[in-house]
Each structure stands twice: as structure tokens, then as C-alpha cells.
Amino acid sequence: MKKPLLSKSTFIRGLQCEKSLYLYKHFYKLRDEVSPQLQAIFNQGSNVGVLAQELFPNGVDASPSSHFKMQESVLKTKDFIENGESIIYEATFQFNGVLAALDILVKDEEGWKAYEVKSSTSVSDVYINDAAIQFYTIVNSGIDLKDISIVHINNQYVKDDGIDIQELFTIESVYDRVREVLPKIPSQVGRFKQVILQDEVPAIDIGSHCSTPYNCDFRGHCWEHIPEYSVFNISNLWTSKKFDLYNKGIVTLDQIDLNNNPLNANQFLQVTSELDNKLVIDRPKIKNFIEDLNYPLYFLDFETMGTAVPIFDNSRPYQQLVFQYSLHIQNEKDDLEHKEYLAEPNPNIDPREAFIKQLIKDCGDTGDIVVYNIGFERGKLNDLITVYPQLENEINHIVSRLKDLMIPFQQKWYYTREMRGSYSIKVVLPALVPELSYGDLEISEGGTASTLFAQMVLGEFNGDIKQTREHLLEYCKLDTYAMVKIYEVLKSL
Numbered sequence: 500m501k502k503p504l505l506s507k508s509t510f511i512r513g514l515q516c517e518k519s520l521y522l523y524k525h526f527y528k529l530r531d532e533v534s535p536q537l538q539a540i541f542n543q544g545s546n547v548g549v550l551a552q553e554l555f556p557n558g559v560d561a562s563p564s565s566h567f568k569m570q571e572s573v574l575k576t577k578d579f580i581e582n583g584e585s586i587i588y589e590a591t592f593q594f595n596g597v598l599a600a601l602d603i604l605v606k607d608e609e610g611w612k613a614y615e616v617k618s619s620t621s622v623s624d625v626y627i628n629d630a631a632i633q634f635y636t637i638v639n640s641g642i643d644l645k646d647i648s649i650v651h652i653n654n655q656y657v658k659d660d661g662i663d664i665q666e667l668f669t670i671e672s673v674y675d676r677v678r679e680v681l682p683k684i685p686s687q688v689g690r691f692k693q694v695i696l697q698d699e700v701p702a703i704d705i706g707s708h709c710s711t712p713y714n715c716d717f718r719g720h721c722w723e724h725i726p727e728y729s730v731f732n733i734s735n736l737w738t739s740k741k742f743d744l745y746n747k748g749i750v751t752l753d754q755i756d757l758n759n760n761p762l763n764a765n766q767f768l769q770v771t772s773e774l775d776n777k778l779v780i781d782r783p784k785i786k787n788f789i790e791d792l793n794y795p796l797y798f799l800d801f802e803t804m805g806t807a808v809p810i811f812d813n814s815r816p817y818q819q820l821v822f823q824y825s826l827h828i829q830n831e832k833d834d835l836e837h838k839e840y841l842a843e844p845n846p847n848i849d850p851r852e853a854f855i856k857q858l859i860k861d862c863g864d865t866g867d868i869v870v871y872n873i874g875f876e877r878g879k880l881n882d883l884i885t886v887y888p889q890l891e892n893e894i895n896h897i898v899s900r901l902k903d904l905m906i907p908f909q910q911k912w913y914y915t916r917e918m919r920g921s922y923s924i925k926v927v928l929p930a931l932v933p934e935l936s937y938g939d940l941e942i943s944e945g946g947t948a949s950t951l952f953a954q955m956v957l958g959e960f961n962g963d964i965k966q967t968r969e970h971l972l973e974y975c976k977l978d979t980y981a982m983v984k985i986y987e988v989l990k991s992l
């Protein structure tokens with residue numbers, strides 16, 4: 500059997516960017532490192548795939564003994580079909596230099612049906628192309644497919660006493676949509692084979708295709724010529740407008756024509772602040788903001804986790820569940836007290852109940868509760884009302900006291916060039932309080948905290964749990980201490 504040139508994933512890669520396909524085949528080592536968060540997403544996808552097999556139980560598995568031995572799967576699949584098997588997991592086919600592994604192949608009274616499992620919550624265009632290359636390979640291998648479906652997560656499912664597989668997944672036939680794109684497949688396959696066999700790297704410049712539909716893993720290589728601070732860092736500027744500037748040769752902020760540009764007022768401020776090394780402080784607005792805060796002040800921050808398959812009853816797929824908070828309480832004399840909560844990572848104990856009960860106690864009755872990005876904390880508190888309606892009054896009382904410390908920075912009432920257009924607390928903190936930063940912490944951003952805690956709950960964490968809990972506490976504590984210090988800088992103005 501001749502070695503395949505394309506797999507399903509390299510075909511999809513080629514549709515996104517032919518240079519990416521070529522680099523993947525010839526310069527694999529130039530790929531960016533896979534971050535732990537991305538790896539966790541990949542692992543989650545694999546787990547979802549295995550779980551979905553329960554929709555069609557008692558099948559036979561055509562998986563190879565190693566990822567590099569896919570031919571084993573092709574032969575196993577062939578044998579299984581010849582032996583009359585009707586449910587095959589990881590069924591693999593090869594045709595015309597394309598190798599495609601399908602999650603589940605089923606034969607029922609109507610004939611063969613293909614099911615591809617995705618851990619997302621809807622069917623995107625890229626999944627249609629994904630299904631189409633599979634359909635092309637399977638049908639041309641002699642299987643008369645009657646239907647092809649995407650099996651995806653149903654985000655409206657609410658777990659209640661065990662996982663209901665039928666409710667957790669939605670099976671959506673994409674047969675008609677696949678038939679629409681199918682005529683293009685042979686020429687696309689031919690084209691991508693030519694690309695792989697050519698001598699030169701395709702001359703493709705960076706563009707919006709670098710992040711659509713996926714973040715390309717050759718960005719580190721292709722974007723090397725873009726300086727660390729460039730037009731691509733202009734806050735909230737449409738990607739198309741950034742590339743309009745880039746395509747005109749405008750890469751750094753000093754190359755922008757300030758009399759003729761696509762920038763709004765805040766973007767203009769970002770650029771001129773950088774060029775003129777200008778500090779922007781709107782004292783009257785900051786004064787009003789500070790005067791509107793009522794002591795004692797409760798500086799509060801939540802950490803959350805979410806998994807594709809819900810772990811706890813009364814929760815949905817990917818729902819972000821609170822598991823940790825930090826609270827710094829400051830009175831009018833500037834005395835500071837710290838309180839915190841971090842759940843036990845246990846799949847049998849819902850972290851939310853003890854979290855909200857302790858939070859209600861710790862927040863007292865009076866004083867404003869200061870958060871950074873109010874929509875997040877308010878959203879999580881409203882979610883908790885749905886799960887614990889008996890605590891509705893107490894939770895609503897907390898919600899009514901929330902104030903957002905992000906506003907002065909989001910509105911650019913305070914802006915320094917170090918913020919580089921961002922108003923994330925991770926950027927605002929070192930700009931206002933240079934002696935404090937997240938750089939020294941083992942855990943320095945919420946995504947890592949979320950991933951680690953979820954791994955601990957699922958029993959998939961291999962590190963030191965006690966030490967990691969300490970790191971989680973340190974990280975969340977810095978978030979609220981940072982708010983205290985930022986508030987003090989604003990007050991001093």
C-alpha cells in the first residue's frame with residue numbers, strides 16, 4: 500500500500516493555508532510549542548471521543564498500536580468489515596493518497612453510517628470539510644455511506660445524577676452539506692499533493708488566515724518579522740484593518756499617518772501615547788469614580804473551571820463553575836484583612852455550595868464589593884442563584900454592591916504607554932505598581948489555574964497537589980491585592 504500524502508488533519512490544514520501544510524510536512528520542527536492549556540483541550544477532545552462510543556456500544560476498535568502505524572488501522576477496518584462487524588471505532592480508510600480515520604462507523608438496517616465526534620457545541624464550516632474528506636475517502640474505498648453525522652456536545656444538557664449520554668450529545672446529520680462541498684474535494688486533494696511535492700515553501704504572507712479557523716502553529720516562524728509592539732497590538736481594531744495597514748507597509752506605530760488612519764479615539768490615544776511617551780490621567784472622572792466607592796471595600800476575585808462533560812449535578816457542559824475566591828477587605832483607615840476560599844478538588848463535592856456560603860459570610864452587610872470586570876463575577880453569582888434559589892436574597896445583596904475597578908482603564912481615564920492598549924489587570928498592575936507583578940508566581944493566569952484545578956478534580960493531575968493548592972492561593976491573592984494597590988494609586992491622584 501503506497502504511503503498516504505494527506506490525512507484528514509493535513510487536508511484541513513491545507514484549506515487554511517498551503518504554506519502551513521508544506522511546513523508541517525517538511526519543517527515540522529518549526530511548529531510552536533503546544534501550551535499546557537491547548538494540550539488539556541486536546542486531551543478533553545480525546546476523552547469526549549471515547550465517551551461518545553457509548554452511543555453505539557459493543558463495537559470493535561480499529562485503533563493502531565501507535566500513531567505512526569495507521570496502516571494497521573486500515574487493515575483492521577477491512578478485516579472487521581469482511582467479518583460482518585457492524586460497529587467499528589476509529590475505522591480507517593485510504594484512497595488516492597488520503598488517509599482518514601473516522602470516530603464511529605455503524606451499519607444498521609439502512610446501511611453504513613459515519614459519525615465524527617467533536618467536543619465543541621455546534622457544527623462549524625470546518626467540520627463540513629472535515630466530514631467531506633472522510634466521506635470522499637470512505638465511499639471511494641467501497642463503502643456505500645447512507646449518512647454522515649457530526650456528534651457534538653449539547654450545551655443545554657444539565658447533569659442530574661449521572662451522565663445521560665443520549666442527552667449529553669447531539670447527533671446532527673451533515674449529509675446534505677457534505678454533498679454540496681464534495682465536488683471540490685478531488686481537485687483540492689490534487690492541489691495539496693502538488694504543494695507537498697514542490698521544492699519551495701509556498702510564498703504566502705501572513706494574513707487573517709493565520710488565526711482562522713484555527714490559530715496556526717507556525718505563527719512563531721511566520722510572524723518573526725513583526726516587532727513585539729506593532730499595529731497588530733492596537734486595541735479593538737478589526738483584523739481586516741490591521742492587515743490593511745500591514746499590506747501598505749505600515750507595521751510599527753510610528754509609521755501610521757496620524758492625519759489619515761482608521762483609528763477611533765481610544766486607538767488614536769494608544770498610538771499617540773506611545774509616540775509621545777504620554778501619560779493620560781482624567782482626574783475629575785477618576786475622582787468621581789473614587790468618591791462613589793463606599794467603605795469598607797471588599798476587593799473580590801473568582802476563579803472558575805469548566806469541562807466538556809459536566810462533573811457536578813446541576814451544571815452544564817463547559818459551564819464555568821466557581822471553585823476559589825480571594826477577598827481583601829479595607830476599612831477607612833486603610834487596614835487590610837484577607838479572606839479566601841479554595842475548594843477541595845473532589846468530583847463528589849460540588850465546590851459551589853461551600854464557596855457561596857462562605858462568601859456570603861465573608862462579605863458582611865455593608866460596603867462596596869470591588870471586582871475587575873464586573874460581568875464575570877456578576878454572571879457567576881447569577882448562575883449560583885439558579886442552583887441555590889434559597890440564597891437568592893443574600894446573593895442579590897452581593898450583586899447589588901459590586902463596583903468595577905476596570906472602568907477607569909477601560910475608559911482610558913488612566914492610560915500609560917506600558918499598557919499597550921490593554922486594560923487587563925495583568926498589564927495595568929505593572930504599569931501602576933511596578934514593584935508588583937505576576938511574573939514571579941508559579942501560576943500567573945486564570946487559564947492555568949482553571950486547567951490545573953479541573954485536572955485535580957478529574958484525578959488527571961500528576962504533580963504535587965498540596966503545593967499546587969498553595970500556588971493557586973498565591974495567584975488569586977495577588978489578583979485582589981493588585982486591586983487594592985491599583986485603587987490606592989487612583990485614590991492618591
Ligand code: SF4
Nearest residue numbers: 516519709715717721
Ligand atoms: S502562520 Fe499564517 S502564513 Fe504562516 S503557515 Fe500559518 S497560516 Fe500560513
